[in-house]
Amino acid sequence: MPQVDHDRQVRIGDSIRLEEGTCYLVKGKTVSAAYRYIERLHDDRTPALVISRLHPDRIQARFGLHDIPTWWLSQSPGDGHYDPTAVGTLASSIEAFSEAHPEGCIVLLDGIEYISMNVGFTKTMFFIEHLNEYVMTRRMTVLVPIDPECYESKEVARLERSMESLEISDLLGSSNTED
Helix, strand or coil: CCCCCCCCEECCCCCCCEECCEEEEEECCCCHHHHHHHHHHHHCCCCEEEEECCCHHHHHHHHCCCCCCEEEECCCCCCCEECCCCHHHHHHHHHHHHHHCCCCEEEEEECHHHHHHHHCHHHHHHHHHHHHHHHHCCCEEEEEEECHHHCCHHHHHHHHHHCEEEEHHHHHCCCCCCC
16 A cells, blocks of 8 residues: 655645645535636646536536546436446545556545435445545545535534545635635
8 A cells, every 4th residue: 555645735826735645624605716726736737536516518617627537426327427326436436546646636526415415424424434544545635625504513523523624715825715
C-alpha cells in the first residue's frame, strides 16, 4: 500500500490548504466554489474527477471543466452514468481513478444528498466511511459538498465526525465570493 505524506498539502493562491489522504465535508448552500477549486487544481496539473448530480454538459457550460472527466449520478443508463443506488460500483470506480493517478488526484463528489435520498443515510455513511478509509492511504483528496439543511443535525454531526469539515467559502479564500 502506498505511503501518504500527510504533510503534503494542496494550495492554490490564497485558497485553504487541503491535505492529501483526506476527505473533506464542504458545507454551504451552493457548490460553485468547489467547482472553481477543482478547476484551479486541475489547471495546476492535478488530475481531477467530478461526480455530480448535474449532467456533464451542464457542468461544462456552467464551469468550463471541459477536460476534467465528469461522471453523472443518474438512474439513466449510459457511459459515465452511475446509479445512485450502486454505491459499491461507484466506490470501485473512484478507487480505479485513484490507482490510475498514484502521483495524486482530487475528486469532487457533488451529490451525496441524492445518494442518501436513494439508499438511506446509514448506507450513505457506510459508503463515506469506506471511501474515507481508502483515501487515507493514498495521495488523493476528496471534496464532498453538502447543504446542511438537507440533513437532520445528528446526520450532519455524523458526517462531520467522518470527514474534515470546512465551509464552502473557505475553499477560495476571503477575497472570493460565492456565486
